[in-house]
Amino acid sequence: MKKLISVVLVCMFCALVPMNAGDDLTVVCTTTALETLVEAVGKEKVNVISLVQPGVCPSHFDVRPSHVADVGGASLVLYHGVEPWLEDLIKASQNEGIERVHVEGPWNTPDFAIAKIKLIRDALSEVDPENADYYRKNAETAVSEINVTANTIKTEAETLEIDSVPVLCMEWQKSFVEWIGFDVAAAYAPPETLSIKDVNDLITTGREKEVVLVVDNLQSGTELGSEIAAQINGYHVVLTNFPDAVPETDTISKMLEYNARQLFDAVTKYREEKGRISDLESQLREEKWKRQVFEVLAAILLVLCMVEAFVLYRRTR
Numbered sequence: 001m002k003k004l005i006s007v008v009l010v011c012m013f014c015a016l017v018p019m020n021a022g023d024d025l026t027v028v029c030t031t032t033a034l035e036t037l038v039e040a041v042g043k044e045k046v047n048v049i050s051l052v053q054p055g056v057c058p059s060h061f062d063v064r065p066s067h068v069a070d071v072g073g074a075s076l077v078l079y080h081g082v083e084p085w086l087e088d089l090i091k092a093s094q095n096e097g098i099e100r101v102h103v104e105g106p107w108n109t110p111d112f113a114i115a116k117i118k119l120i121r122d123a124l125s126e127v128d129p130e131n132a133d134y135y136r137k138n139a140e141t142a143v144s145e146i147n148v149t150a151n152t153i154k155t156e157a158e159t160l161e162i163d164s165v166p167v168l169c170m171e172w173q174k175s176f177v178e179w180i181g182f183d184v185a186a187a188y189a190p191p192e193t194l195s196i197k198d199v200n201d202l203i204t205t206g207r208e209k210e211v212v213l214v215v216d217n218l219q220s221g222t223e224l225g226s227e228i229a230a231q232i233n234g235y236h237v238v239l240t241n242f243p244d245a246v247p248e249t250d251t252i253s254k255m256l257e258y259n260a261r262q263l264f265d266a267v268t269k270y271r272e273e274k275g276r277i278s279d280l281e282s283q284l285r286e287e288k289w290k291r292q293v294f295e296v297l298a299a300i301l302l303v304l305c306m307v308e309a310f311v312l313y314r315r316t317r
Helices: 002-014 032-045 065-072 086-093 110-127 129-160 171-180 196-208 223-232 252-315
Strands: 025-029 046-050 076-079 099-102 166-170 183-188 213-217 235-239
Touching (some): 025 032, 025 110, 032 046, 032 110, 032 129, 032 252, 076 110, 099 110, 110 129, 110 171, 110 252, 129 171, 166 171, 166 223, 171 183, 171 252, 196 223, 213 223, 213 252, 235 252
Parallel strands (some): 025 046, 025 076, 076 099, 166 183, 213 235
């Protein structure tokens, strides 16, 4: 019944779908990841619309009637390939001339993001050749900004020597975590696909490999990572795969910086606490040594007292 109502609403809304207006190119992106990249390349020449909220997995998205109008008025739609609802949405919009661009693969490392920027540059240039040079220059600027961010992250990663830190990682964040340099002991699929045995195996691996961090993907859920971290006495870290899901992550570069900071801060906290524990252990060893010395001296003193008492006893006889 709910599905039938949704279909009726979509069909009713189709009658209200406007045609493109003005000179700006309208581009629909299924996610904020694509939106921010298109904005970086298209800037004021492009009107960009994002469909899926940044905190939601795009494969689990509920289409609203307003999205029909968004697609109906667009010249281009960019998608990841994990949106099972997209084709039905395009059909409902009756926008037969819309161009589809499949932006396949992850985007959460500098190299991946740069590849997506180049693909988007080419896609915009194809549908709007008059502004191709404009898109090319903007793409070069966007690539340069990402490279600067990447160099900064890599420098700090080397300083922290994070290659010696073993982690468990949600599959969608593995490429980023490995790019920074962490040792990924194991990666896990979305929580809803895991069996109890899978979870127990992750916990066993975490203990055997002395895993320090358990890295979750915000959009995939964070309860499992938190539970595993508690079981292995590790640190739970949550990263995002989509810009704007958390404050101050409105671009891909800022998202990369945010994710790196979460990891670096967790490593720093771990080492600080490890240092405090090491200091306490050192103090305990020192106190134990002092106690042992005291016990030895006390034993020697007791022996001396007994000898002296014996000598005095012999003299009095």
